[in-house]
Amino acid sequence: xxxxxxxxxxxxxxxxxxxxxxxxxxxxxxxxxxxxxxxxxxxxxxxxxxxxxxxxxxxxxxxxxxxxxxxxxxxxxxxxxxxxxxxxxxxxxxxxxxxxxxxxxxxxxxxxxxxxxxxxxxxxxxxxxxxxxxxxxxxxxxxxxxxxxxxxxxxxxxxxxxxxxxxxxxxxxxxxxxxxxxxxxxxxxxxxxxxxxxxxxxxxxxxxxxxxxxxxxxxxxxxxxxxxxxxxxxxxxxxxxxxxxxxxxxxxxxxxxxxxxxxxxxxxxxxxxxxxxxxxxxxxxxxxxxxxxxxxxxxxxxxxxxxxxxxxxxxxxxxxxxxxxxxxxxxxxxxxxxxxxxxxxxxxxxxxxxxxxxx
Numbered sequence: 001x002x003x004x005x006x007x008x009x010x011x012x013x014x015x016x017x018x019x020x021x022x023x024x025x026x027x028x029x030x031x032x033x034x035x036x037x038x039x040x041x042x043x044x045x046x047x048x049x050x051x052x053x054x055x056x057x058x059x060x061x062x063x064x065x066x067x068x069x070x071x072x073x074x075x076x077x078x079x080x081x082x083x084x085x086x087x088x089x090x091x092x093x094x095x096x097x098x099x100x101x102x103x104x105x106x107x108x109x110x111x112x113x114x115x116x117x118x119x120x121x122x123x124x125x126x127x128x129x130x131x132x133x134x135x136x137x138x139x140x141x142x143x144x145x146x147x148x149x150x151x152x153x154x155x156x157x158x159x160x161x162x163x164x165x166x167x168x169x170x171x172x173x174x175x176x177x178x179x180x181x182x183x184x185x186x187x188x189x190x191x192x193x194x195x196x197x198x199x200x201x202x203x204x205x206x207x208x209x210x211x212x213x214x215x216x217x218x219x220x221x222x223x224x225x226x227x228x229x230x231x232x233x234x235x236x237x238x239x240x241x242x243x244x245x246x247x248x249x250x251x252x253x254x255x256x257x258x259x260x261x262x263x264x265x266x267x268x269x270x271x272x273x274x275x276x277x278x279x280x281x282x283x284x285x286x287x288x289x290x291x292x293x294x295x296x297x298x299x300x301x302x303x304x305x306x307x308x309x310x311x312x313x314x315x316x317x318x319x320x321x322x323x324x325x326x327x328x329x330x331x332x333x334x335x336x337x338x339x340x341x342x343x344x345x346x347x348x349x350x351x352x353x354x355x356x357x358x359x
Contacts (some may be wrong), residue, residue, distance in 0.1 A: 011323075019250055025215020034092045041093030048243045051093045051220035051310060057086055087221070098243055106149035106179075108132040108168055109160035111139060113214035113309065118159060121219070123350045124242070150177035155241070157208075158183040162190060162315040169194045173203070180234055182206045186263060186312065187319040188227065195252065199230030206231065207239045207252045209259070213308065219245035227252035247302045260322035267313055268327050270305040273298060 026258040061082040068078030073301060105122050109115045110131030111119055116292045119141055123129050129141040130153070149156055150172060156179045158168050165185055172181055173194060181203060183191055188207055198205045210216075211223040224245040226238050229252045241282070250258075277287065277299075305313075340348065 030088065032083060034088060035112075037089035038096070039093050041089075041096045044093065045096050045244070047099045048098070048240065049054060050246055051090055051244050052246050060086055088219040091217060094218030094244060097124055100240070100243075101129060102126050103154040104128045104130070104152060105155040105157065106130045106132060106144060106153040107157045107159055108146065108149070109158065110141065111135055115159040116140070117214040117216070118157060118184070119236060137326075146171050147175050150175040150179065152154055153177070153179045155179055155223045157179045158185075158356070161311070162187050162319045166191045166194055169198070173198050174202070177203070180204045180206070180237060182238055184208050186259065186316050188259075189321055190319060192229070192252055195229040204231055204234045205229050206234050207255070208238060208242075209255065210242075211262070222246065223248055225250065225255060227255050256320050257322045259316075260320050260326040263316050264320055264323040265326040265330060267305060267316060268323075268330060270298075270302040272330075273302045274306045277302075 019197065038271060041051065061079060063073050064078040064082035067073075068075060068081075073081075105127045107115050107118050107129065108131075110119055110129075111133045115131070115133075119129050119131070123141075130144045130149065131139050131141050132146055132149055133139050133143055144152070146168070148239060156177065158165055158172075158181070160168055162185055165183055167180070169183065169191055181198065183195075185207070186209060188209075191207070195205050195207060207227040207229050208221070209225040209227070210226065212219075216222060219242055220246055224239075224242045225248045226235055226242075227250055228235055235249060239249070277284075280287070288299070291299070317327075337345070
């Protein structure tokens with residue numbers, strides 16, 4: 001320990017210099033750790049394995065907590081450090097190319113945000129990309145018609161707005177195709193009937209929902225839902241196209257009830273929070289200057305949500321028939337918070353904490 005009798009620029013300078021050296025050493029070690037993680041990631045890519053392995057992450061987190069105890073670092077800080085280096089490793093591994101047997105993939109709606117993301121993602125894996133788009137002049141890949149796609153593609157992906165997707169799938173159904181066909185919609189209810197009819201007719205269909213937006217740098221560390229529409233034989237084929245992601249498999253009917261909470265409710269909370277701030281009469285500068293830790297965390301998320309694709313978020317709120325029940329739960333919970341007695345209020349907080357501990 002340092003014993004500093006009188007604080008001055010002179011006797012603080014060596015300490016600050018040592019801190020700077022420690023900081024550089026920490027960053028260098030993270031860089032070395034990333035290099036090792038990259039080698040491991042290359043092996044995962046060759047084996048077509050998922051990047052994120054929760055059991056391994058838990059071991060790393062505990063390693064940091066244990067080391068922190070010995071070094072006088074709080075468990076909370078040790079956990080934040082663990083998550084930072086783990087997330088960095090995931091990004092390093094997730095950006096590694098995963099070349100697969102080249103397939104002819106057509107993306108319908110390929111000029112949209114996720115359409116462009118999918119084009120770049122699959123092209124980087126060595127696949128041949130074509131698009132069906134309204135504006136061919138702005139297309140980054142060759143443009144075909146739906147009929148041509150049905151004849152020449154190995155995989156057809158519907159990446160259109162929710163309201164038009166069912167019509168597109170009906171067109172594919174009418175044309176007929178041996179290709180693997182799936183949508184990437186955030187809401188499945190409008191297209192479940194046609195997907196089920198396609199499966200009954202013997203077509204190779206599934207339904208996919210990447211649980212992230214077009215700004216995601218990679219699939220690693222991110223969830224991708226692969227839903228069974230009545231053709232279970234293509235589920236693993238579909239999942240393999242997104243290798244490196246965390247794949248969640250489920251019947252297509254299970255998607256919207258879950259999405260009503262993980263998308264609809266979470267969006268509604270943040271949008272309502274932002275609206276309440278707008279109505280407050282205070283500027284962002286005034287409230288941020290007085291911000292609590294919780295306020296900073298909440299506004300960080302709410303700001304990101306407010307800057308997302310508004311028409312898509314509207315569709316998520318309106319097209320999912322299960323959203324009303326989720327948002328009604330929110331409305332009731334907020335209303336009750338205004339009238340609960342102290343004991344009930346504390347019980348509700350404890351029940352919420354207990355729910356999170358059951359993860």
